[in-house]
Amino acid sequence: MSTYYQPRKYPPSNFSSMPVTGQPIPVLVVGAGPVGMAAALGLAQRGIPVTLIEAADQVSFGSRAICVSRHSLEVAERLGFGDALERIVLPWVGGRSFYRDREVLRFQMPHRDHDVRPPMVNVSQSEFEQLMVDAIEQNPLITLHWQTSIAGFNQDSDAVTVHLDTAFGPRGLRAQWVIAADGGRSKTRELADLKLQGTSYTGRYVIADIHWKSGLPAERMVWFDAPSNPGSTIIMHQQPNDIWRIDYQLDPSEDVDTETQEERIRERIARHLAWLGNDSPWTLEWHGFYGARALALDSFVHGRVIFAGDAAHLVPIFGVRGLNSGMEDAETLSWQLAAVVNGTAEPSLLAAYSAERRAAWEQNIDNAGKSTLIMSPGSPGYRATRDAVLELATARPEFAHLINPRQSSATHARLSPLTWPVQAGTVGVLPGDPLEDRKIGRTSLNELRGNGFTLLGIGIDDVAAASLASFATVLAQQLKPEPVTAVAVGTEDQGLSEALGARPGEVFVIRPDGLVLARVSSMVQLSRIAEHLRVGTAPIGGQVLVHMSSVLAPEERLRENVWAGLSDALDQVDDREGFLTRLAMLLGSQTGQREFQEALAIAAEPNPVGVDADELVGAEREVGLEA
The missing domain is CATH 3.40.30.120 (Glutaredoxin)
Known part of the structure; x- marks a missing residue:
């Protein structure tokens, strides 16, 4: 019997409109997703009454964002629902990636003796949100209106007048500040005539939840050019209660409408589970569709309307930064907006929120963009180099770091106007860095x-x-x-x-x-x-130090630069064979004869005769129930 989570339904809210001349409420939050609810909880924790509106009649249905980072667990603890969350999650620390049936990467996230929490846990976004609703219902400072959507707004120097659609007819509220946390298809953003700017990738994925008692370990598993679905990339994650999340890539030639039919989804998942050696029954519980995008507003603060989460920025799913970066948005915004509402800070402090969180988006994109180009290369050049990396990694493990999913970690704010400069030569944790619990x-x-x-x-x-x-x-x-x-x-x-x-x-x-x-x-x-x-401005003097969003060894940085540079070059030339021949001759003339002969042999056959694949990667064809 399936134990798939079914969220509670809520009746529509009926409330009176506020007079335009009346005293505005302090904060109105549009959207009761994780980000909107986290912002509401954070503000209420600081004594500020919050009204929260949600267009739906329940929390989101389906797993959606399932990977919750250590930092987000800390945020949940500070917001008061951490204990309840940690009771239902499934921790994990690493994963494996395969090229066809050969393992090419095995990674572990940092997990040290002094860490209080695991580096990552899995739980459906639906259950995550429900715990937040439960916490909100216990908070007398938060009013949550279900089945209430924003229809328009106009703002002046003192407040924002918001027009709402409800099951009981139009309503109006007036708020000193509005937080737009209404997701990637933000109605508030549309009403403000604001556009997200950035990159939309070509990769398309079907995502599905199945109930399946597998015996497989709780780890992230990825197959590139999966034998069960040749040409496709497949990702598997275990969730609590024997729920598995399966994501698989569609070929550019495949029709989305056809491939998102339940019969077709069952067929493709069944092929993969059969290849794993599965003979256990399973059921399809939920499915969706996803396209990778890296987009953001230029500024997250527009007068008295502040954008957060997917309403402000979108990141590709690879590296699980969507929900986790949104929780960071909410926590940063909560204390800064609270300081403005409570009168201990000028509205100029909110410029720091916008600067910090857009810079955080850029940090996330720096990593998630690279992961996306490996998981779902969008051009012939990047496809050629991705496949070359996978072939090489079967025999040369030093190339495996290019396949690393670059899992989410807390972003820094070293360039924030709030961050105090330090003396040159200062080492260790610097101003702007996150300080993990220990x-x-x-x-x-x-x-x-x-x-x-x-x-x-x-x-x-x-x-x-x-x-x-x-x-x-x-x-x-x-x-x-x-x-x-x-x-x-x-x-x-x-x-x-x-x-x-x-x-x-x-x-x-x-x-x-x-x-x-x-x-x-x-x-x-x-x-x-x-x-x-x-x-909200930094003191003068000292030095602000900037660090990279990911720390790579020099040789890893070199390989990453070679991969990106070669990919871009391949996309710019017409005669790729001639280009690669000339490049090999130029590089070969700069190295020793023995090294060049070895490189030729490996490039001709990444796993040459005399090198036993089983010795290198193990008998991963039997990954199934024995993994």
């Missing part, structure tokens, strides 16, 4: 610091700890109602000091969303924090 004795860093700002003193004595607590008290009065917690760590916790790259006596100022705001060597500098946050 075990400290019987507790954890996040439990010690709570949900507000934190002054984290490293290697300080009792006198300095008392001074740090005094600064926290003063700062809390200035940032009210945002709490400020002083956490003093003595020299005995060497692990934390080393992880931070901290000097004795240094203080790390941590934002409510877990990013480092500043590193200061003198507590006197802390007196400038409140003014800095009020106007």
